[in-house]
Amino acid sequence: MLKNESSERNYERKYEPDERYQELGTSARVWHVYNDEADKYDTDLVEGMSGSLDVLLIFAALFAGIITAFLSQTAQKLDVDTGGVTIALLNEIIALQRATTQNGVDVSSIPRASSTSTPSTLILWVNGLWFTSLNLSIASALLSVLAKQWFHQYSAFKPGSARERAFTRQFRFDGLEKWHVPLIVGLLPSILHASLGLFLLGLFIYLVDLRPSMAISVGILSISLGIVYLITILIPLVDVQCAYRTPLTDILSNILRYYCNQSVRVRHIYRLFEQLQDSLPGPSE
Template sequence: MFNYEDKYPEDPIYHETAPNARVWRTYADESVNFDANMVEDSRDNVDVLLVFAGLFSAVVSTFVTQASQSLSADYTQMSASFLFELVAIQRAVASGATVDTVNASPYDPSSIFVPSTGSIWVNGLWFTSLVLSLTTALIAVLAKQWLHYYTALPSGTPRERSHVRQFRYMGFQKWHVLVIVGLLPVLMHVALAIFFVGLVVFLIPLRVSLSWIYMWQCHLYYDARCTSPDGSQYAEASRIRGGQSNF
């Protein structure tokens, strides 16, 4: 804590609120330290979330690209089924058997394709997860711009800079920027949870036991993370809130 009476000379009488008065320079110095402490943790969290949301969106996009194919008819499998039926008919004719003994292909090109319920659920969950992840990345980019604009030093006299800083601070509090930044991890966790649910539904037709094992692993991991939070984060958040209330 600086002694601003020694750092800045005393103002002449009746000039205590002049553009270059000591009160404005003191306010500017104090606000720079306060804003740096308030924004530092939020900026680091936004950077981490932005990287993770980008990587997670790329992973989910790969799964969505593969899963979305099940929403339309698989003409490759349909052609293979008809070709297998044609070969079976030729073999039946060559052996003197009747064509009626050959099993007909289950596919009908003239019928309307209806995807399975599991495919609809998997695609719905994964598309929702992808949208939430991209939304998190978008809000993180906007929040990073807000934080950069808030900490940018304005030009002008100390009084003008103090007024601009106070105007920014009031807008910062009015739009609850720190609350929005704090909700970004929650949005990312929701996207992860929805993706894991979709992965379990995707694994059920392949191997039911594997899907149950995977579901319990995810459940135990989330329980462990939720019941053992990092105390240092809460202490730091309390310190920042305390600094805001005392400013």
């Protein structure tokens, strides 16, 4: 295997030597070498990104289906509860009938049943959290599909000579880096993480109204998962060798480094200002 790899990288045998003064010509060896190395790099890049996007799409689809199943039960409570209104009206009718059969009972003292019903605050919170979670899940799936199309365009066929193919590839790669496509793809799982967090929060609120005893166990498990998630993100900020590094960790690291540099600069300026004050002559001088 190593012998085959070394033979593939022996470009002096693979490609004929360039003629004199044609070392940068349209079909020079350097362009073929660049294209071969770039193809290997791009293949690994596109396959790795596409693999992660495929997993993300599957998870987003399954998770959206789970949220939809829960919403199908709770979204009905946002509408007018016709059953509850009917029961309230029947109770009012029965109370009026009893009042008419009894002497000394004032009919006007019987409270009137409301013909409208409003959902409780907990139900509003639950549906709001779950609808937001569903939107985030769909957004991550949409962005994943768009990212796969971006990489498809990036790896599309490049016509022309060896030099033109090299220039086209470098132009596409520079655009990929300029518009932070790898960073966007790396942050897509964070959208699903936020969606999952909102879903668990909504599930906890829903169980508080339904079964408080079950809400305690779900709440403890959700908080434990949240703590573990935060630890895996924050540990690489302390230990550079930690393997729990993600694009979100890199962003937090850059932000932390920026503010640390700013604080060092402020302290340095303050120290220079103090030295300048000490060097100035006093009033008596």
